Amino acid sequence: VHSYWHWLPAALSFIALLLPTILLLKTWPDALLPRWVARSTVVVIGVANFLVLPQIVTTGWPGYASWCTGAGNDLSCGLLMRGRPVYAWAGSAATTLATAYWVISTGRPLFMIFTYMLGHYFTLASWHGVAHLSTRATTQISATQRETARLQAQQRAHEEADRIMTSRMASVRQRVTPLLTQIANGRAPTSELSSQAYLLEAELRDEIRAPFFTGTSIVTSAHAARRRGTEVILLDDSGDNTTIDDHTRTNAVNYVTKLLNITQSNRVVIRLNPPRRPTLLTIVTDDTRYRLNRQGELMVQNDA
Numbered sequence: 001v002h003s004y005w006h007w008l009p010a011a012l013s014f015i016a017l018l019l020p021t022i023l024l025l026k027t028w029p030d031a032l033l034p035r036w037v038a039r040s041t042v043v044v045i046g047v048a049n050f051l052v053l054p055q056i057v058t059t060g061w062p063g064y065a066s067w068c069t070g071a072g073n074d075l076s077c078g079l080l081m082r083g084r085p086v087y088a089w090a091g092s093a094a095t096t097l098a099t100a101y102w103v104i105s106t107g108r109p110l111f112m113i114f115t116y117m118l119g120h121y122f123t124l125a126s127w128h129g130v131a132h133l134s135t136r137a138t139t140q141i142s143a144t145q146r147e148t149a150r151l152q153a154q155q156r157a158h159e160e161a162d163r164i165m166t167s168r169m170a171s172v173r174q175r176v177t178p179l180l181t182q183i184a185n186g187r188a189p190t191s192e193l194s195s196q197a198y199l200l201e202a203e204l205r206d207e208i209r210a211p212f213f214t215g216t217s218i219v220t221s222a223h224a225a226r227r228r229g230t231e232v233i234l235l236d237d238s239g240d241n242t243t244i245d246d247h248t249r250t251n252a253v254n255y256v257t258k259l260l261n262i263t264q265s266n267r268v269v270i271r272l273n274p275p276r277r278p279t280l281l282t283i284v285t286d287d288t289r290y291r292l293n294r295q296g297e298l299m300v301q302n303d304a
Contacts (some may be wrong), residue, residue: 003065004055010068013048017071020044024078038079038087045072046094053102066116069095073120077127083135085128092117092124168207175200199226210234212244212272216253221260230263235271243275251296252281259283259290 004010020041028034052068072095079088096117103112179196187193203223207214213222213234222232238244244252256270265285272281279299283290291299 003057003063004052005057006055009051009055013051013068014071016044017048017068017075020075021078024075024082033079033082033084035084035087038082038084041075041079042087042091042094045075045091046098048072049095049098050101053098054105056102059106059108069099069116069120073123076124080124080127080131085131088124088128092120095120172204175203195227199223202226202232206234210236210270210272212236212238212249213253213256213270217257218253218260218270221257225260225263225268228264230265231267232260233267233269235269237274238272239275244280248280248294248296252292255292255296255298256281256283 020037023037024033024041028037048068049072053062053066056062056065058065072091076088076091076095079085079091096113099116100113102108103110103116179193179200182193183189203219206219206222213219213236218234222234225232260268263285265287267286269284270281271284273279278294279291280294280296281292283292293299
């Protein structure tokens with residue numbers, strides 16, 4: 001109390017400086033300090049120094065009576081750490097103006113403006129460097145984590161692709177080995193053996209050209225239709241089957257299965273259309289063309 005001509009401005013300034021301190025410590029959305037908080041902090045820093053410094057009684061070095069300058073500098077450092085460096089230095093500039101007014105109005109040496117503020121400038125500059133290095137390190141760490149996640153995802157994708165490829169090759173080997181063994185052992189190419197080879201070749205071709213139908217009842221129905229003498233051609237031009245929901249897939253599979261079970265045509269071509277086509281699937285027989293909409297339901301039936 002005895003350090004000031006009037007103690008009330010110092011008390012009010014102390015209370016005012018507490019408000020931006022609370023706002024700086026508060027968690028804000030997007031982790032970025034709002035501009036209005038940064039502007040308010042700069043204003044409070046300048047006002048507090050303008051109120052407190054001229055009230056100091058001593059004519060020499062102010063000592064602890066000039067606590068407002070250090071408090072304002074701490075708030076500027078807080079602005080740096082909250083990602084508002086421009087406002088941090090604006091707060092330091094406001095403190096410098098208040099100091100210049102105090103030094104000039106009390107008749108102190110002008111050089112005291114520099115000597116008094118030098119330590120505060122050094123502290124703020126040091127904090128600015130630390131904040132810059134921390135931000136850069138955080139950015140580099142985030143970039144490294146993203147790259148690591150990308151590489152791990154790529155590795156998992158390769159491993160999954162290898163697993164699928166190995167599984168498919170094992171499945172193909174399991175199905176073709178008995179047939180190829182008979183041929184390798186010199187068995188005569190009978191009609192039964194040729195039929196087995198034809199059906200197996202068609203089954204493997206379907207898995208390559210029509211993955212949409214793989215693992216469905218269509219495979220069994222197509223196999224049965226081929227045994228009856230019908231040439232069945234399955235084509236998948238959809239590109240990405242994940243765009244087809246389960247309900248639509250079920251409808252389409254059920255319809256195609258029923259048609260293959262009853263068809264007596266010599267040739268049946270079943271094609272899953274590209275995504276941008278209005279129809280999901282077309283079926284062409286010797287004398288009829290069927291079209292299924294994007295819900296897997298029959299649209300129209302036209303003569304081929």
